[in-house]
Amino acid sequence: MIQVQNLQKVYHVKGQSVEALKEINLEIHRGEIFGIIGYSGAGKSTLIRCFNMLEEPTSGNLFVDGDEITHLTPSQLREKRKEIGMIFQHFNLLSSRTVRDNIAYPLEIAGMKKADITKRVAELIQLVGLTQQSESYPAQLSGGQKQRVGIARAIANNPKVLLCDEATSALDPKTTESILELLKDINENLGLTMILITHEMEVIKKICDRVAVIDNGTIAELGSVLEVFSRPKTNIAREFVKQVTNIEVPTAILEQFATAHSDSHCLLQLSFIGETTGAPIISDLIKNFDLQVNILHGQIDRIQDTPYGTLVITMEGAPDQILQAKSYLTQLGVSMEVFSNGP
């Protein structure tokens, strides 16, 4: 649906240049929810704003549903933008228009007939659950209700792509959850491709199919959400994953193991996905190897519909037994992060 090729964006401010995006390459599939996560200043907003040409890339190519959007004439771009809806962190509603009239606005601009607008707006109000608020003004709405208006307005012209720019960052966790559920429902029922940027891994975990971690204008890591959660390859991805797994081995324990330099014990974190989550791995380790295994921390969670578990354990025993146990875990497909030197 979207191909980003060697995309670069340089801002020039007061004789200085800032390279906000450096050679970004991405492919976003039709119907998926694609998350882009990164710290402040990483380039997320610049990237998402290139998708509808609110920012013009300095170089590179960007195809949206077959059209190279950086090559379109202004009138072609106006037409193309009807295929690309957008929602914003601060909603960007028209304060002098009611909910109904805010949602009607893009339809009026598109030149739809009045009777058709009335019908379409009624459908959209129902879809986003605002039937009680249709005559309210933005100032009378909660943050979550305002974002519902933003969503209805963004999808009014039946776009193919919805860009979500930190759409839940101004909302409390409960409201965030309900907005994410609405977005997921719309994705599933209308088959809309969604691209969302966020600095919160919880948002990625809840609704995204794939995620790109962006760091200093480059893609540091890209994969399915399950892959990135269970086997993050870069430090930055690991930091984001820790936002939601909350597994921090206490420094005192890490130091104890780091200074021990022992071949007879090691400290490691195991991550399990899907079927292995329910497997009796610890009792297998104890039965099959001459080891003492101690569990320091454990938790189980779900990423979309797949169970995902994490255990922090210590293993103590002869070095060859520890090595064999590690290769046994690898064979089972359990991913391991080893905190201590070990054998």
Ligand SMILES: Nc1ncnc2c1ncn2[C@@H]1O[C@H](COP(=O)(O)OP(=O)(O)OP(=O)(O)O)[C@@H](O)[C@H]1O
């Ligand atoms: N209009 C602009 N003019 C000059 N520099 C800009 C402009 N917009 C962004 N930048 C710079 O480009 C880099 C990327 O900024 P961008 O806003 O895309 O990051 P971000 O990941 O979205 O951050 P945040 O989450 O804080 O919005 C930063 O160094 C920023 O200062």
